[in-house]
Amino acid sequence: MTLRGRLTTAFLVVVLGPVLLGSIFVALTVAMVTRDRVTERLDHAATTVRTGVGAICRQLQAVADAIAVVPGSDRQAVADQMRARGLASDIRIGPTDAGWQDCAHPGTGAADAIAATATSGNLTVTAARQVDADFLGRLTAASGARITRTGRPTPESRELSAGPGQPLRLTLTVRKGDPAFLYAVLPALVLGAALASVAVARWLARTTTRPLGDLAWAADRVAGGELDTRVPIQRPDELGRVAATFNRMTRELQAYVQALTASRDQLRGHLAILGETLSSTHDVHRILPVILRTAQAATGARAGVVLLIDPAGDRLVARCGVGLTGDWDVPDDELTEKSVVIGEGVLGTVAATGEPRRGQGRVGDAEPPCRTYLAVPINAPITADEPGEPNAGPVPLGVLALYDRVGGDAFDDGDLHTLRTFAGQAGVAVHNVRVHEEAQRLSLTDPLTGLWNYRYLRESLRREVERAGRFGRMLAVLVLDLDHFKDVNDTYGHVAGDAVLAEFARRIRLGLREVDFAFRHGGEEFVVLLPETDAYGGAIVAERLGAAIRDRPVSIEGAQIPISVSIGVAVFPEHGDTAQRVLRAADEALYAAKKAGRDTFRPAATSANRPVIKSAVSRNEIDGNFDRQTAVVSGPRPPRRSRGR
Template sequence: MTLRGRLTAAFLAVVLGPVLLGAFFVGATMAAVDDSRATERLGLAAAGVRTSVDALCQQLRAAADAVALVTDPAARHRAADQVVGRGLAAAVLTIDSAGTTNYATPGGPARPWQECSSDPPATGPVRALAAEVQLRDPAGADLGTVTAAQSVDPAFVARLAAVTGVAVTLLDDPAGTDPVTLTTETREVRAAVLAAARTVDGDRVTETVDGRYVRRVGPSPGQPLPLVLSVPAERPPGLHVALVGAVVLAALLAVLAAWRLARVTTRPLMELAGAVDRVAHGDLTARVPVRSRDEIGRLAGAFNRMTRETGSYVAALTSSRDQLRGHLAVLGDTLASTHDLQRILRVILHSAIAATGARAGAVLLLDGDGVLVGQCVEGLDGRRPGDDGSDPATLRVPAGTGVVGTVAATGEPLCGRWEPADPPTGEPTCETYIAVPFAAPGAAELAGRGDPDRPGHPPADDDATPAASGALGVLALYDRLGAEEFADDDLVTLRTFAAHAAVAVENVRVHEETQRLSLTDPLTGLWNYRYLRESIRREVERANRFGRMLSVLALDLDRFKDVNDTWGHAAGDAVLVEFARRVRGEIREVDLAFRQGGEEFVVLLPETDARGATIVAERLGAVVRDQPVPVDGHGGEPVRVAVTVSIGIAVYPDHAAGGQQVLDAADDALYAAKAAGRDGYRLAQPPDPPPTREIPVVVATVSPPDGLPRAGTPDTSGGGQGGASSGPHPPRQSRGR
């Protein structure tokens, strides 16, 4: 629906609403008044009917008593005729005690007669009302009954209608299902009155379809006739037609006025809509004519100012967009090309500062103790007492304290003006700040803490922790250039860079974890054979460089196949895990333990000679031998499995000249320990010395012109012998263990 249509509808609702309500109120009020008056008239008529019928019954009862008082039968018959002749009853009937009719006045009404004091029959017409009295002799003996009756005919019904002032209808059937025989209603309204009478019960008043009010009276004690009273409604004829006509006329006038008002109102709005559409298609030169000083005129003026300022904003935004694209391109290249976390965080921080115009900023990550530690900072020189800002790690804020600590604990961003804390939290001082948390992808949803509709307002949760919020760290900026405080746009921008920081941290952690998993044994957690080859090469190079020794222990669990065959592979895995744990407990931090495969293990002992290696081997043998390993046996019952280990020891460079050779030497020593009965260690044998031969040296050699001695050349100075010796290397220094 257009605006003009809505305005027209609103005006019609405002105008026609009261008109319709007024018409409804008038009609409802008059209907209520008519209902009340009709109910009152029918109530009075019902009382009149009961009084008239009761009076008739009393009259009949008095006539019957007069006849019953006569003792002589012949005189009793004459008295009955006199009662009928005087009009006190339409008929008198005497019946003896045996039920035989002794006398009945001639010309009486047809049967059945309705006794005044008894209930009417369920069906059938009522032809007369009767009153019955007992006939007794002077001694009080029962001689029978005397009944006086009065006809119930149209004349009777007419008399009731005259007494009550309403139309009276006598139902042949008390249930109201038989055709009406006695009524003062016209033929046209008889059926409607009868239909309404069938639906009403008790003293309730109902209305017929042609506007008459109907009420049933009786049968009841003292009034046994089933009567229906009805009166016509007193509402003026044509009332509803007049009300409908008034409403229609008011509606026509309201439509004309609403159409005119809507047209005048919507014309400037249509001009404004056209200008807005042009702006939406990129035409920022569109203007709206200002035709008045009312609200619409002010709206047109504001639109014209908005389009002028929007042109300036678009130019500035285009420049900012290009600059932001450049920063994002650099950030994307950095994220894609390196796993250097410090470099990535520096690029993110620099880009965030450039995009928001901040003077300074910092990226902090949570350590294992729940403390935020600075990873990279920019522009924080002189913002903390005693700190020149050169070392980011000096920026340390416990989670839950200060601005950045609260952000990390709650997972909600904060921005505003700085208020110094007491005691100081170690954060940089500033005038304004904005801080956004960043978490691993999916952590915010799992924690259930985020509330994007309330930025800058942390939830009221006294138990908030970094683990609950899922935060990895915080990206904070300080003192925006050219503005007093950071805006909502800055918050959106900073969220973007925080998301990049989260991805970078997570990628680096995943990369490190992947490297660790590729170099460790999944069952025991020790280094695997791949890392063994790399480590032995590195440790041999280090031993060469610093003139140290390197001891290698090759370990093999004795009769491990029997453990698997007896207790199952699950028990064997438990033994391997426990053995690896005991090995780690007996070596230094600088020592390296590896699982070479199956039940074979290797331990590298840097800067350790043969004596120190044998001490370690003895301790490892004892700790394995003296403490059986508890495992789940058959049926789930725990059992303790006794395990021993055989160990071969080789020392570089005493037993080999390279990394693989020293491993082979330790392996040979291991086989020797196995052959010697297991549960012990053996030291590798030194290699055989290489054969030597004498090299002749020319006598009376002299030095060459360049002064450098050479083998086999004369040395004029005669100051010594040149040449290379193939003898054994001088002994290296060793450190006992």
């Protein structure tokens, strides 16, 4: 029945029911007072019996439910208490008696008791009420009819069949009354009918408004954050459909909130990894993949790539990628061969203009294939050169791009904002790495000559000595000192002296291999390390460097300044078994070259009376080995870490 039907029925019962019942009772009492009196009494008795037995069944059900939900340690005590209070004559925890009649599912046989059963997991609790003479006597007293378990049918009796809520087969018998009594009880019957109509109307109203109350209660709980609240569906009517829709809405809302919570937790995890990476390393090859994977997870993208502007400044070179397809689906070590011309295509336009772009469709043959894309520029942090001085705008470093959002939807404004945030992190990371590398380079190089400084000399000498000792190789150490450099400063000035030192350093770099190291030890003194070189090879290099310095004066503002160099040569492990000793031996050899008249070299001696080794290389051989057009420039390179550290 629909809600409208229940409301209409309630109105008719409340308003017309008492009138109709009163009219019927008056008409019937005039014509058939005797017969109807019996019928009414039987009806009343049957109703009373059903109500009484139903009440007892509900009471037994309540007792069984109450015992089933209490903890197992308290269950027997509660059962005893229920029996003591007279709520049940017997309570079984476990299997039931075969002679008991279940209130909800009555059988056809005779029963010694009526019972109600409750289950909790594997536990069964049964509460029973014994059907005895006392029980039947109370029903007789309540119904006004004599009640027996069996009986012969008569006009004054009626047999009640067993059913849910009334599991007993009973026979109700009333005494045929005097018609005069009928007239005495007629007003009472009319009043009872009116009261019954009111009760029915109230019941209908309650059953109608109860679903609305449940719905309001559930809505309040959902508003309070309890998204697992559900509304019980009493009937498949309009209110039932509203309750079903409400339950579906709360389920979908709960799933959406759970998805958002999972996404938030995942994003927090990626941000934690990103923060840990940014704070623990200056390796851009580790930082950029973490930023890319975090941005991909935050936006739901299928693929992505990070490209940085190469030193030449005209192309974007791929540094890392995830999920790329087509020609860009290559191993990581080959990905750096992929590049895009700045100003061409989507990625090139973003790098050239500094403006983000997003859209759908193909982006060009030179870029990764996709259905949707989102690309933002990676810029260095904006800083002013001087306080109060306006900055020159963002410095482009590269592009961060994502492709094909999972689910097929295009990237939205929220994704753009998120990717800009990660691009900002990438810009800060790349800028910091480059600043760190530059600071490290400046801390290890001499600003005047561009050679490694004394700090890096100590580290490199120790490392090369350890390496030579580990592999049984030799290491030649040359200590060089410009002759009469003080006279150059006194005669031409310190500016000219600085220019002489810079030119001297340039010639040293031209005369060395790429694997060799050149250092400015301090003032006009320099040190050269020659890995895997013996004393003879060190003498050749010393002779060649001396000739390169001696043969060409330094031209400064029209003046030709002749310079020469004295060189000391020592070899590990021949002249020293530690870094300090071999350097000291080369330094002593330098002083020997100074005492020998300068503009020459001397090898280190192992004893005081050891003869001086003359160069076995002729001037022609030296000139032939030193070609200024093909010489390899040996200067500061990024510091190398020792394999033993």
